[in-house]
Amino acid sequence: MSALTDAPRPLAILDFDIENRPLTYWVPDRPTAQITSIAWMWVGQHDSLDCRLLAPPCYHKGHEEHCPDWPAGMVSERQMLLDFAEVIGRADIVTGHYILRHDLPIVNGAMYDNALPLLDDIRASDTKLHMFTKADLPASQEHLLELLGTTCPIGTTLEKFHMTQVKWREANKLTRAGVELTRRRVMSDVHAHSHMREDMLARGWLSAPTIWRSGGDEVIEGRLTTGEQK
Amino acid sequence: MQQKDDITLRRAALLKAARSAIRLRHSLAADAELNEVIPQLERDFNAAIQRGMVPEVAVMLRAANALHDA
Numbered sequence: 001m002s003a004l005t006d007a008p009r010p011l012a013i014l015d016f017d018i019e020n021r022p023l024t025y026w027v028p029d030r031p032t033a034q035i036t037s038i039a040w041m042w043v044g045q046h047d048s049l050d051c052r053l054l055a056p057p058c059y060h061k062g063h064e065e066h067c068p069d070w071p072a073g074m075v076s077e078r079q080m081l082l083d084f085a086e087v088i089g090r091a092d093i094v095t096g097h098y099i100l101r102h103d104l105p106i107v108n109g110a111m112y113d114n115a116l117p118l119l120d121d122i123r124a125s126d127t128k129l130h131m132f133t134k135a136d137l138p139a140s141q142e143h144l145l146e147l148l149g150t151t152c153p154i155g156t157t158l159e160k161f162h163m164t165q166v167k168w169r170e171a172n173k174l175t176r177a178g179v180e181l182t183r184r185r186v187m188s189d190v191h192a193h194s195h196m197r198e199d200m201l202a203r204g205w206l207s208a209p210t211i212w213r214s215g216g217d218e219v220i221e222g223r224l225t226t227g228e229q230k
Numbered sequence: 231m232q233q234k235d236d237i238t239l240r241r242a243a244l245l246k247a248a249r250s251a252i253r254l255r256h257s258l259a260a261d262a263e264l265n266e267v268i269p270q271l272e273r274d275f276n277a278a279i280q281r282g283m284v285p286e287v288a289v290m291l292r293a294a295n296a297l298h299d300a
Contacts, residue, residue, distance in 0.1 A: 009284040043282060093279070125280060201280050208276035 013043040013125070014091035015194040016084075018103045019186050021172035035077065035110050036172065038084045039186040043095070043194055046154060051187050052080040056174040074179065078114050085111070088119065093209055095125040097141045097193055104212050118214050125209040127197050132205055145192055148199040158192045161185045267294050 018038045022031030039051035055074040058067035065076045075083070084107065088094060096103055108119050131139055142160040144150075152158050161184050163171065170178035171185070200206050234242075271294055278285040291297050 004287045006284075006286065008286045008289075011279065011282045011284060013282050093282075201277070206280065209279065 011092040012090060013093045013095055014040055014088060015043055015095050015190050015197070016040040016088070016099070016103065017096050017186055017189045017193065018106060019171070019182050020106055033106050033109070035080065035106060036174070037182045037186040038080060038107070039190040040084070040087055041190050041194055043197075046156065046191075049187060049191055051183060051190075052083050053179050053183055054080060054174060073183070077110070078116070081107070081110055081114055081116055085116070085119070088122065091122065093123045093125055094212075095127065095193070095197055095209075096190075098126060098128040100124055100126045100129050100210075100212055108214055121211055121213050121215075123209045124212040125197070125206065127193065127200060127206065130207045130209070131200070132207070141189065141193060141196065144200070145196055148196060148203075150192065150196045150199050152191070152195055156191065158195060159188050160192060161188045267296055270294065271296075 016039065018035050020033040020035045023034040024032045026032045034054070036054045037051055039049070041049040051073055053074045054077055055067065055070045058064070058069070060067065065079065094104070104119065104122075104124065111118050127141070127144070128139055142162070145158065145160055150158055163181065163185055167178075167181050171182045172178065197206070271290060274290060275285060
């Protein structure tokens with residue numbers, strides 16, 4: 001094996017997104033997060049689009065981790081994390097919008113909260129934080145999709161499914177209708193993001209992926225940025 | 231150690247200066263070429279990664295004519 005002569009190697013790029021809800025008051029204006037859904041898709045493979053949705057608690061004995069009444073894709077928090085950990089473990093690169101500071105740290109925190117193994121370090125392509133230098137202009141996914149006029153080459157409708165406060169509250173209560181809203185939101189986000197990223201790459205808008213460190217970069221940063229007391 | 235006469239010193243100075251001048255000229259030319267080639271190679275490598283492929287280094291070097299005198 002030689003870095004000079006090794007043959008080209010294909011990379012598995014995983015596009016993913018999470019939705020989360022506030023759970024408890026931790027410090028003022030800083031609620032803790034709980035993941036309510038994770039969706040993912042292997043870049044270039046529409047059929048791989050998949051998601052896991054947080055199930056509401058089932059109080060029947062023995063149904064804590066799995067209830068036969070839960071629809072397909074609805075799982076316990078622990079199972080959702082285990083399923084995603086298995087998928088992300090097969091990825092060479094992950095991509096998403098603001099994943100370096102939102103999705104990846106929140107997933108890692110959820111692993112810690114559930115006493116599961118933390119995520120490994122992974123190379124990440126973030127369509128918000130790896131974008132070219134700019135100022136005083138929005139760069140949300142919704143804005144970028146409209147600006148770029150992104151479409152799906154196989155004709156599947158692209159949307160940034162807009163959620164009002166009423167819809168978010170419904171979704172975060174994990175009602176039957178609410179979970180469907182979450183499913184639509186998280187899956188449409190991943191699908192749209194994968195094509196938006198293609199458009200951004202074609203225009204040379206994204207810098208190289210960087211390695212996200214599961215163990216963090218600065219030991220002190222976590223406490224400083226949360227405002228947590230000593 | 232024997233002392234060198236001025237002829238020996240001057241001949242050594244001439245050859246040393248010539249070597250240094252030629253090395254400097256090639257070094258400056260190399261800097262100019264590197265300034266052109268390296269950023270483009272880096273851009274091409276990063277683009278390939280973003281597209282989902284780790285490229286073969288030797289192929290990229292040949293394509294950039296980086297090996298032509300090696």
